[in-house]
Amino acid sequence: MDKSWMHADRRSRTYELGVEEFLRFAVENASDVNNICCPCLKCGSIDGMFSARVIKDHLYFNGVDESYKDWVWHGEPSRATVNANEGESEATVDMVEDGDAADNIGLGDQEEKWASEDEEFFENGEDEQYSVESNDFMRLVEDGDKALYPGCTKHTKLNALIQTYNLKAKHGMSDVCYSDMLIMIGIFLPEGNEIPGSHYEAKKTLATLGMDYKKIHACPNDCILYRGQHADASSCPTCGESRWKLGKDNIEKQGVPGKVLWYFPPIPRFKRMFQSTKTSHNLTWHANERRKDEFMRHPADAPTWKLVNQKWPEFGNDPRNLRLALSSDGFNPHSSLSSRYSC
Incomplete structure (x- = not known):
């Protein structure tokens, strides 16, 4: 078998296809599909006996042991055995071929057993992987x-x-x-x-973990954020309030902001939400699998969704783009806890 994938980048398509082919080979030759030697760098085909699903995760997370050149623990004959077989007589070769035929019958039974127990793994394996950026x-x-x-x-x-x-x-x-x-x-x-x-x-x-944040200086009166064109400003251009905090003697403390906005960037969180390629596949459900008729079953059926597509066609043409909705439920604009008014 081609083993060049073992030296490829774990994020490459070559590595991905190689892992799939290796797992098929290992399962076909396994006496117990739930106890297969794991050839990842951490287990090294010695410390771990797992199912194909677990081994697949290990190969993506830990990488494969590149020194494992002869897959003797997964049904491949060793080089010594191959060399010995090549030097045998014709009669012996015939016997070996007969033995191979018998072995193939056993492998056929094992393959049938594997297909019933782990067919879903290989059929849906691609949907259940994690994106390459999630390593x-x-x-x-x-x-x-x-x-x-x-x-x-x-x-x-x-x-x-x-x-x-x-x-x-x-x-x-x-x-x-x-x-x-x-x-x-x-x-x-x-x-x-x-x-x-x-x-x-x-x-x-x-x-x-995607829990990082950014601190952005803000006007104490909430007029502006000191970013972009105002990044180097020392006072608010709207109200004239100083950017810096005042001490007890009303002297500005240079470098100490009067107010700070703690900003949590959403993009790293989106990446965490859609780590699995199966989950990310669902992002395009509204475009590829949604039932399109006169009834409203999904936000994509709403006029607002269609208005976005009309105003920003480049954005709307790519179904993978995320659309965010802002909810103001429970917001009290009058800052009065006793007020019953709520948006």
Whole structure:
């Protein structure tokens, strides 16, 4: 079999097709389709016996062990066996061929068994994969599911990180203080714990989760944001209010903004929402599979949707584009909790 895919980029189509072909070969030659040796870098065909579904995930997340050149654990004869067979007599070859025929009958039975148990995996495998951009995220999730320390069953690394970071945000803890707290917690926990050693490591992990944010200076009176053409302004062009915070002596504290907007970019969150190619496939349902008649069954049947298509045809022509709806339910414009008025 062609094994050049083992050296290809995990994000390439070549690697994807190679994984599919390898799994088919492994399942066809497996005595138990639920216990197949995993050739990923982490398992190395020794430490793991899994189903084809699990092995597929491992090959995408961990990569394949490129040193595994002879697939002897998956039904391929070793080079020594092949060389010995080539030197046998014609009679022996005939016997081997007869044996191969018998083996093929067994493989046919196994293939029939595999087809009934795992057919859905290969038919829908492409829909169930994760997008190639999600490798870092999936590695993070796998790493985050580790126990907080050896033997811990109640808390994971990711859970502890989120809990401590929430505490930092709630009490306005400085980055230095947070780093010192992580170090102290790490000292109290048993050896081998997974607590990050600094604020930088913790923030890097959260950024991979798609929970990163941006701080944008704002006018204290909510007139403008100090971005774009106003990025270098020191006062609001609308109300004249200073950008910087005033101290007790009414002296501006340069570099300390009077008001800050915490902006959470939506695009990283959309990527997390549509990690699976099966989920992302549903994004185009309204264009490819929706029943189109005079009845309203989907927002795409509404006049507003069609108006967007007319005003921005380039946007509307690509069904993969996301359309966001703003909901103001419960918004109280008069800032009065006793008011019954609600939008």
